[in-house]
Amino acid sequence: MDVVSSLVTLFRHSVLRGDARETACPDDQYKPEKKMTIRGLRRLYRTCVGLGLAATALVLPTLPAQAAGDLLVAPTRVVLDGRRGAEVILNNIGSETATYRISLELRRMTTEGRLVDVSPEEANELERAATEMVRYAPRRVTLPPNQPQAIRLGIRTPQNLADGEYRVHLLFRAVPKAVPVTQQDQEAKGFSIALTPIYGVTIPVIIRQGKLTATAAIANARIEEGAEGKTFAFDLSRTGNRSTYGEIRVVKQGHDEPLLMVRGIAVYPEVNGRKVSLPVPAEVAAQLKGPLSIEYYEPQNIGGGLIAKTDLVLR
């Protein structure tokens, strides 16, 4: 049972990561269970199910064919301080051996909430410092199908590093195989076109130096009509010297279940606020009026505390 043993190895990794996480986020209220509680078991189960996805492909003899270069990355966000490193798991979930390249990218948030690519020449002082601090390995890895690989991350903080939040985005992508140039029949007129997509994932790697704080506020909720249908939009502002990150819940007064929920909304320090725009499914559109509250919570794994909340009446 190679599958199980490799998963157990992975599980051990995540336990180690659990340790690292505790100290990596001094300002987070993450409290590990001291004993194996029911909640711990449930977490464990979820972790295993997550990691088990890879194994599923091995166990199931018939799977739909997948393209070379498919990938899984976990976790989707890394926060580091000066003392401990972290690991990110990269798994080849395609059906063929693939080579992946891991690189550091710079992205800047706009007030629209988009992350735009920043070339190394355009990098400001903070971004250059972040790029120079982050150490990671391996940078290129060839993986057979369903083979996970841990990418180790660490930082080397220079002396007298100014307090603040530094950030890079780690890009995982497959290196395309060299496609043999298929010669069309020389007789035929015309041309052939091969546009090969290289697809990948970027996750933020955040470095926090010093004691940092941030608060957020919500304002100007409105319904917008876009090309893709209705969206529920509002302005999420931020003050302080670090980013805020969490999930948005739009709750109708008197109801428990949120009408709209979206996870992983960040406001990075380069902006004082951003627009958040949530697509409104048709079945929710009719209910989205009257007294509502918009709530911004930290993720469950770092405490789940309320960051900001606004009550409003939508007409």
Added chain:
Amino acid sequence: MSKFIKAAVASSVLAASVMGASAAQAATATAEARANILEELTVTKVAGTDLDFGTIITTGTAEVVTVDTSGVRATCTSVICSGTSDAADFTVSGSNGAAVQLTVPASVTLNGPGGAIMNATLISTALTALDASGNGSFSVGGALSVASAQADGAYSNTFTVTVDYN
């Protein structure tokens, strides 16, 4: 079936780790068992889908050949278009309701025989968040600018599509 296998795999790992934990507890009185939820993100390209404009035969007049995000090629008026066309389809999975961003280049230059080039603009369907089960998908189509004296031959290049997490 897939769920069952997942549960089976999960429970076997669970069993292994619980056994590990209890063994550790037997050895030391203060053993701890902890796990971190690893939120994951996967990106896969649907097999057999690629951005494909089909075969184009020039007639001496320039034209922009468009393949929309559902893979349908607009009727060609000046050049002759044949063969099947397709858009590149991708699936994304991760945490339910997770916000994601797509970064697709606006245009790409294809390199052909003898230094000939052709430009294509790319269009993608929108994906801003995964659904309540943690799934999402998007498709990439494009518009190819065929010059009036476009040289025959094979044109190729790559373009990078990324799924970005906040």
